[in-house]
Amino acid sequence: MPPLMSARVSPEPATARGAATSAADAPWRVPLSDVVITEEDLAAVMDAYRSGWLSIGPRTAAFEQAFAEYAGTRYAVAVSSGTAALHLMCLAMGLGPGDEVIVPSLTFVATVNAIRYTGATPVFADIAGELEPWVSTEACEALITPRTRAIMHMPYGGHPGEAAALAALADRNGLTFLMDAAHAVGARLDGRPVGSLAATAAYSFFANKNLAIGEGGMVTTDDEDVAQQLRRLRSHGMTALSWDQARGHAFGYDVVALGYNYRLDEPRAALGLARLSRLDAENASRGVLDARYRAGLHGLVGCALAPTEGTQPAHHIFTIVLPPGVDREAFRRRLAERRVQTSVHYPPAHRMSIHAEQPADLPVTDEYARRTVTLPLFAHMTEDQQDAVLSAIADELPQA
Numbered sequence: 001m002p003p004l005m006s007a008r009v010s011p012e013p014a015t016a017r018g019a020a021t022s023a024a025d026a027p028w029r030v031p032l033s034d035v036v037i038t039e040e041d042l043a044a045v046m047d048a049y050r051s052g053w054l055s056i057g058p059r060t061a062a063f064e065q066a067f068a069e070y071a072g073t074r075y076a077v078a079v080s081s082g083t084a085a086l087h088l089m090c091l092a093m094g095l096g097p098g099d100e101v102i103v104p105s106l107t108f109v110a111t112v113n114a115i116r117y118t119g120a121t122p123v124f125a126d127i128a129g130e131l132e133p134w135v136s137t138e139a140c141e142a143l144i145t146p147r148t149r150a151i152m153h154m155p156y157g158g159h160p161g162e163a164a165a166l167a168a169l170a171d172r173n174g175l176t177f178l179m180d181a182a183h184a185v186g187a188r189l190d191g192r193p194v195g196s197l198a199a200t201a202a203y204s205f206f207a208n209k210n211l212a213i214g215e216g217g218m219v220t221t222d223d224e225d226v227a228q229q230l231r232r233l234r235s236h237g238m239t240a241l242s243w244d245q246a247r248g249h250a251f252g253y254d255v256v257a258l259g260y261n262y263r264l265d266e267p268r269a270a271l272g273l274a275r276l277s278r279l280d281a282e283n284a285s286r287g288v289l290d291a292r293y294r295a296g297l298h299g300l301v302g303c304a305l306a307p308t309e310g311t312q313p314a315h316h317i318f319t320i321v322l323p324p325g326v327d328r329e330a331f332r333r334r335l336a337e338r339r340v341q342t343s344v345h346y347p348p349a350h351r352m353s354i355h356a357e358q359p360a361d362l363p364v365t366d367e368y369a370r371r372t373v374t375l376p377l378f379a380h381m382t383e384d385q386q387d388a389v390l391s392a393i394a395d396e397l398p399q400a
């Protein structure tokens, strides 16, 4: 198997690089996702290493402050991965055994695992429609019981989905509204960062996400107590960090909670901060490519996640839904033969052995998961690359 994604150092564009490396050496003509690391990014990382302070410190604090501002919340707490962010979010909201959390099954399995880490029970809700693959408010409402504590939204593909209606539903029923915002960095609803609609939101900076730093995550909240708990839980439940001690701000510490080591380190925080300044521009180029896919695929396949009234999606992924009866694996194989990489987001969580004992009747999720294909999308994808995907699809599908 070729690697999932590659990272390149710009400013050399993809086409110029072809001269140095034979095109046949590259596993994919069009990879699913790709990251450009600029010279400025590298300089920021080098500065972090040269400073001699490697673990959590001033660059992490600066990244947190910039991210909180960007995400429209008072606090942001940096952690070592999106999964760590989800885990701490669930813990800080006090979830535990006996609690039920309503969650989409059409998500990366970490969303659901994080609920289970706390001993709480995930309750799977269906999606709104085949081309609206976000969790349905109506489906969530039907699953509320006296044990329900929270609703966990996941803005699939970076589309806000029904975030506002879900927040209102949670509010009406005295439930906590949580968000796995791994796809949604930069997504807005009526001009407001979508994660700020939740009591707490968890972000991922994994290598294939819109704001990629390798491994890393962030939890956002407006609640000072929650932010304080998150900071303690990410560092063994200790009341002081070694950074505080190094600055002479603390001489000892207590351990007041059963915490973890989920800290981010300085080089990756520096990379995150450098890349954050380009994120809106990169999301905008994803948006242009998204619209160009829609125009090119019109009448051939269903395109999910169309921007709706008031939404500004983050365009994390572009997914299509094949006509019924098309053999998806054969379709993906033929695209791979033309060196176009595809994926499936996601094999649903309720079909995973680990979560199979949770009862779930999710016909729309199952149908979507059978027929969806994720096409390549990344900020610096060229029109030539996109045309290669479009013509491969046109050749493979019978005209509707």
Ligand SMILES: *Cc1c(COP(=O)(O)O)cnc(C)c1O
Binding pocket: 081, 082, 083, 084, 107, 108, 110, 111, 154, 180, 182, 183, 204, 205, 206, 215, 216, 217
């Ligand atoms: C990537 C992702 C995660 C996990 O994030 P990591 O940083 O890889 O731990 C969780 N949920 C969703 C929806 C994701 O896409």
